[in-house]
Amino acid sequence: MSNTSHEVVQGPHHESGAASVALSAHHITKRFPGVVANCNVDFDIRRGEVHTLLGENGAGKSTLAAILCGLYQPDEGYLTRNGSVISLPSPRAGLAHGIAMVHQHFRLVERFTVAENVVLGSSDLSFRLKTKDLNDKVAAVADSYGLPIDPTAVIGDLSVGQRQRVEIVKALYQGAEILLLDEPTAVLVPAEVEKLFDNVRAMTASGKSIVFISHKLGEVVEISDRVTVLRNGEVTGSVEGRGSASTADLANLMVGRHVDLSVQRAEHPIGHEVLQVRNLSLTVNGVKRLDNITFNVHEGEMVGIAGVAGNGQKELADVIAGLTSPTSGTIAIQGVFTTDLGPIKAREAGLAYVPEDRLGMGLVPSMSILDNLLLTRKRDVIVDRGSVRPEAARLIEQFEIKANGPEHVARKLSGGNAQKVLLARELSGGRTPTALLVVCSPTRGLDVGAIETVRRLIDDARSAGQAVLLISEDLDEILSLSDRILVLYRGAIVHETPGESAHIETVGAAMAGLSK
Amino acid sequence: MRFPLRFEARTDSPKYLSAAVPVISIIAALVVGAVFLLATGYAPIETYQEMLKGGFTTFYGITDTLGLSTVLIFTGVAAAFAFQMNLYNIGGEGQLYLGMIGGAWAGLAFGDSLPSAIAIPVVLLMGALFGALWIVVPAIVRSKLGTSEIVTTLLLTYVALNLMNYFIYTSSSFFRDESTTGFPQGRPLPESATIEAFGSTRVYPTFFLAVVVALVLFWIVKRTEYGYRIQVIADSPRAAQYAGISAQRTTLSVMMISGALAGLAGSALIVGPFEKLDISITTMGYGYAGIVVAALARYNFVAIIISAILFAGLRTGGDKLQITSDTPVHIGVILQGAVLLFALGGEIFRRYRLRVVRQQQQAVAS
Numbered sequence: 001m002s003n004t005s006h007e008v009v010q011g012p013h014h015e016s017g018a019a020s021v022a023l024s025a026h027h028i029t030k031r032f033p034g035v036v037a038n039c040n041v042d043f044d045i046r047r048g049e050v051h052t053l054l055g056e057n058g059a060g061k062s063t064l065a066a067i068l069c070g071l072y073q074p075d076e077g078y079l080t081r082n083g084s085v086i087s088l089p090s091p092r093a094g095l096a097h098g099i100a101m102v103h104q105h106f107r108l109v110e111r112f113t114v115a116e117n118v119v120l121g122s123s124d125l126s127f128r129l130k131t132k133d134l135n136d137k138v139a140a141v142a143d144s145y146g147l148p149i150d151p152t153a154v155i156g157d158l159s160v161g162q163r164q165r166v167e168i169v170k171a172l173y174q175g176a177e178i179l180l181l182d183e184p185t186a187v188l189v190p191a192e193v194e195k196l197f198d199n200v201r202a203m204t205a206s207g208k209s210i211v212f213i214s215h216k217l218g219e220v221v222e223i224s225d226r227v228t229v230l231r232n233g234e235v236t237g238s239v240e241g242r243g244s245a246s247t248a249d250l251a252n253l254m255v256g257r258h259v260d261l262s263v264q265r266a267e268h269p270i271g272h273e274v275l276q277v278r279n280l281s282l283t284v285n286g287v288k289r290l291d292n293i294t295f296n297v298h299e300g301e302m303v304g305i306a307g308v309a310g311n312g313q314k315e316l317a318d319v320i321a322g323l324t325s326p327t328s329g330t331i332a333i334q335g336v337f338t339t340d341l342g343p344i345k346a347r348e349a350g351l352a353y354v355p356e357d358r359l360g361m362g363l364v365p366s367m368s369i370l371d372n373l374l375l376t377r378k379r380d381v382i383v384d385r386g387s388v389r390p391e392a393a394r395l396i397e398q399f400e401i402k403a404n405g406p407e408h409v410a411r412k413l414s415g416g417n418a419q420k421v422l423l424a425r426e427l428s429g430g431r432t433p434t435a436l437l438v439v440c441s442p443t444r445g446l447d448v449g450a451i452e453t454v455r456r457l458i459d460d461a462r463s464a465g466q467a468v469l470l471i472s473e474d475l476d477e478i479l480s481l482s483d484r485i486l487v488l489y490r491g492a493i494v495h496e497t498p499g500e501s502a503h504i505e506t507v508g509a510a511m512a513g514l515s516k
Numbered sequence: 517m518r519f520p521l522r523f524e525a526r527t528d529s530p531k532y533l534s535a536a537v538p539v540i541s542i543i544a545a546l547v548v549g550a551v552f553l554l555a556t557g558y559a560p561i562e563t564y565q566e567m568l569k570g571g572f573t574t575f576y577g578i579t580d581t582l583g584l585s586t587v588l589i590f591t592g593v594a595a596a597f598a599f600q601m602n603l604y605n606i607g608g609e610g611q612l613y614l615g616m617i618g619g620a621w622a623g624l625a626f627g628d629s630l631p632s633a634i635a636i637p638v639v640l641l642m643g644a645l646f647g648a649l650w651i652v653v654p655a656i657v658r659s660k661l662g663t664s665e666i667v668t669t670l671l672l673t674y675v676a677l678n679l680m681n682y683f684i685y686t687s688s689s690f691f692r693d694e695s696t697t698g699f700p701q702g703r704p705l706p707e708s709a710t711i712e713a714f715g716s717t718r719v720y721p722t723f724f725l726a727v728v729v730a731l732v733l734f735w736i737v738k739r740t741e742y743g744y745r746i747q748v749i750a751d752s753p754r755a756a757q758y759a760g761i762s763a764q765r766t767t768l769s770v771m772m773i774s775g776a777l778a779g780l781a782g783s784a785l786i787v788g789p790f791e792k793l794d795i796s797i798t799t800m801g802y803g804y805a806g807i808v809v810a811a812l813a814r815y816n817f818v819a820i821i822i823s824a825i826l827f828a829g830l831r832t833g834g835d836k837l838q839i840t841s842d843t844p845v846h847i848g849v850i851l852q853g854a855v856l857l858f859a860l861g862g863e864i865f866r867r868y869r870l871r872v873v874r875q876q877q878q879a880v881a882s
Contacts, residue, residue: 367748
C-alpha cells in the first residue's frame with residue numbers, strides 16, 4: 001500500500017542499529033494473585049522503531065506495557081533508559097523519562113477542546129489559561145508530526161480516529177519519546193487505520209519509538225519493524241525486520257499450535273424467511289439511530305452487518321431482541337410480529353441473542369454458570385436448580401468450557417469461556433428452540449484459540465439451519481463468515497453484497513460513508 | 517520518600533474476610549470508644565467489662581438482650597432486604613413509627629371484638645401494611661424516575677416523627693389516653709391484642725417470629741424466582757433488561773417489603789412491651805440501628821440474627837452501666853456509629869489488599 005514511505009522510514013533505523021536502544025526491560029517478572037503475568041521477560045525498544053508486542057488476551061502484553069510506562073512496578077527485574085537503570089513509581093515518572101501510553105479507552109474530557117485536553121496535566125500552566133498561545137503551541141506540535149488537528153475543536157464532536165490522534169498529540173506535547181499504543185486499531189475503520197499507520201511512520205521517521213500492542217496479525221506484519229510474541233507471560237519468539245514474518249508463523253508463536261481462522265463456507269440450502277425487518281426507524285433524543293432499515297434473514301443463512309462502532313449496530317440488535325421499541329417499522333420472527341413486545345415474546349418466537357457486552361448484559365457476573373443458564377429460561381416460582389444442574393454439566397462438557405463445574409462464577413471465567421457459556425445457553429434454546437441467532441461482536445477481545453471455536457459454533461448453528469445475524473466491527477470476520485453482507489452507516493443500510501464476491505475495499509468505503 | 521503501602525485490587529476475595537471484617541470492625545469501634553472514655557475520664561477496660569457483664573452474663577442480662585434483639589432483627593432485615601437490590605432504605609425508623617401507629621390503631625379499633633388468635637396477627641399485619649404504605653411514594657418515584665430513595669425515605673422519617681407527636685399529644689386523638697391527667701400518654705391496647713413476655717423476662721414470642729422472618733427471607737432470596745430476579749437486577753440491570761426482567765416492578769415490591777418489615781418491627785413492639793403508642797420510641801433509634809445491624813452482618817439474613825443480638829447486648833450492657841455507675845449511656849451510641857463506619861470502610865479490604873512496596877533500587881541490587 002505505502003511501500004515507498006516504509007522504505008524511507010526503515011533506512012535510518014537500519015543504520016543506527018542496536019546501539020540506540022531507548023528503553024529496555026530486563027528479566028521482568030510480575031505476579032498477581034494466582035497468576036504470573038510476566039515471567040522473566042526481556043524487551044527493548046530502539047530509537048525510531050516500531051516494535052510490536054503480540055499476544056493473546058491474558059498473554060501479559062498489557063501488564064508489560066503497564067510496567068514500561070510506570071503504571072505497575074515489576075516484582076523482579078528492572079528497566080533501563082538509554083543504558084541507565086530507572087525506576088518508574090508512577091505514570092508521571094514514566095512521562096518524565098519520555099515514556100507515554102495511549103490507552104485503548106481514551107481518557108479525554110468530552111466537553112473540553114482539543115488544546116485543553118492536550119495541556120491537561122501539564123505542570124507549566126499559568127493560573128489564567130492563555131487560550132490562544134496554547135492553541136498555537138498544540139497546533140505546532142501536531143503539525144510537526146503530520147497530525148493535523150484543530151486545537152479549538154471540542155472532543156465530543158470528534159470521530160474516534162480523531163480522538164485517538166488527540167491522545168497521541170497529548171503524549172507528544174508532554175515530551176514523549178517512546179509511545180505505547182495499546183490496541184490502537186481496535187476502534188478504527190480501515191481508512192483510519194491507514195492514516196494512523198502513516199502517522200506512526202512519520203513519528204518513527206523523526207526518531208520517536210513506538211511500542212505497538214496488538215493481536216491483529218495482518219496489521220502487525222504491515223507496521224512492525226520487530227515483533228515480540230508473548231504467551232502465558234513468557235516471550236515465545238521475536239522476529240526482526242519488516243515483512244519477514246508471516247501471519248501464520250506469528251499465529252503459531254502466539255497460540256503454540258497451528259490455527260486456522262478461515263471458516264470453510266459449507267454448502268447448505270437456504271430455506272424460508274426467519275427474520276423479517278421492515279422500514280425500521282429509531283429516533284433517540286431527536287437523533288436518528290436507525291433509518292428505514294429493511295432486510296431479512298433466512299433459514300441456514302448468515303447475514304453480516306458491517307459498520308464502524310456507533311452507526312446503529314447496537315440499536316439494531318436491541319430492537320430485534322425486543323429491548324428497545326422502534327419509532328416505526330416492524331419485526332417478525334418466524335412470521336410472528338414481535339415489535340414492541342419485549343424480549344420474552346421475542347424469545348418465545350425463536351430468538352437467541354448474544355450481546356456484545358458478554359459480562360454484564362449477556363451474563364450476570366456474580367452468578368454461577370448454572371444460574372446464568374436460567375437467565376433466559378422459564379423459571380418456576382421456586383427455582384429448581386437441581387434439575388438444571390445435569391444439563392449445565394453437559395453443556396460445559398459439550399462446549400468445552402474451562403470451569404470447575406456448574407457452580408463456577410461467571411466473573412471468574414476467561415473471555416472465551418464466558419462467550420462459550422453465553423453461546424451454550426443461547427444455542428441450547430430456552431423457551432423455544434432457537435430459530436434466529438443474533439450475535440454481536442462475538443469474538444471481540446478473545447484470544448485466537450477461542451475465536452476459532454466461537455466462529456465454528458456460530459457456523460455450526462447456521463449449518464444446522466438456524467438464521468444467523470452477525471453484527472461485528474471486525475470486517476475480516478464479517479467477510480469470512482457471511483453469506484450476505486449489509487453495511488450500516490449512520491443508521492441506514494448503504495451497501496449490500498453477497499459474501500463470496502465482497503471486496504474489502506468496497507465494503508470499507510461503504511463503512512466510511514463513501515459509497516454512492 | 518513514598519508511603520510504602522499501596523492498595524492492590526484483589527482478584528478474589530478470600531472467605532475468611534467475610535468474618536474477619538465484622539470482627540475487626542467491632543474491635544476497632546471499641547478502640548474508638550475507648551478514646552472517648554479516656555478523654556472523659558473513664559477507664560475503658562473496666563467499662564467494657566461491665567457492659568459485657570450487663571449484656572451477656574446474667575440471666576436478666578441475656579434475656580433483656582434477646583428481648584431487645586427482636587426489634588433490631590426486624591429493622592435489620594428491613595434494611596438488608598432493600599440492600600439486596602442495592603437500595604438504601606434509610607427510613608426504617610419512620611416506617612417503624614407508622615407500624616406502631618397502624619398496629620395501635622388496629623388493636624384499639626378491633627381488639628375488644630376479636631379473640632387474641634386473630635387480634636394479634638391483625639395488629640402485626642396492620643403495622644406491616646402501614647410501614648409498606650409509608651414507603652410507597654419513595655418506592656414509586658425511585659422505580660419510575662430514579663429519585664434517590666436515600667433522601668426520600670430519610671425525610672419521610674421526620675414526617676413520621678411529627679405524626680407520632682400529633683397522635684399522642686393531640687387531646688382529641690384516637691390514640692390518646694384520656695384517663696391520665698398528667699403527661700400525655702397513648703391509650704393502652706385491650707388485653708386480647710397484646711401478648712405476655714416469657715415468665716419474668718422481657719423476651720416476647722415475637723422474638724421467634726423475627727428469627728423465622730429472617731430465615732424465610734434468606735430462603736426467598738436464595739431459592740425463589742423472586743430472589744433470583746433481585747440478584748440479577750442488583751448485579752447488572754442491563755442483564756435484567758436483556759432477560760425481560762422488569763427492574764421497575766421489582767424495585768417497587770422490594771421497597772414495599774422492606775417498609776413492611778420495618779412496620780412489623782413497630783407493630784411487634786405494640787403487641788410486645790409497649791402495648792400503646794409511646795413517645796419514648798422516638799428516642800430509641802431502633803430503625804437506624806437496624807441499618808448498622810444489617811451492615812455488620814453484611815446484609816446476610818442469618819448473620820443479622822447474630823449481629824442484632826450482639827448489638828442488643830451492647831445497648832443492654834450500656835443501659836445497665838448507667839444504672840450501676842455514672843458512665844454516660846451515649847457510649848453505646850458512639851460504639852454503634854463507629855461499628856457502622858468500620859464495617860462499611862472494612863469492605864475495601866474485601867476488594868483490595870495492602871501491599872508493602874519495596875524500593876526499586878534494592879530490587880535491582882539484589
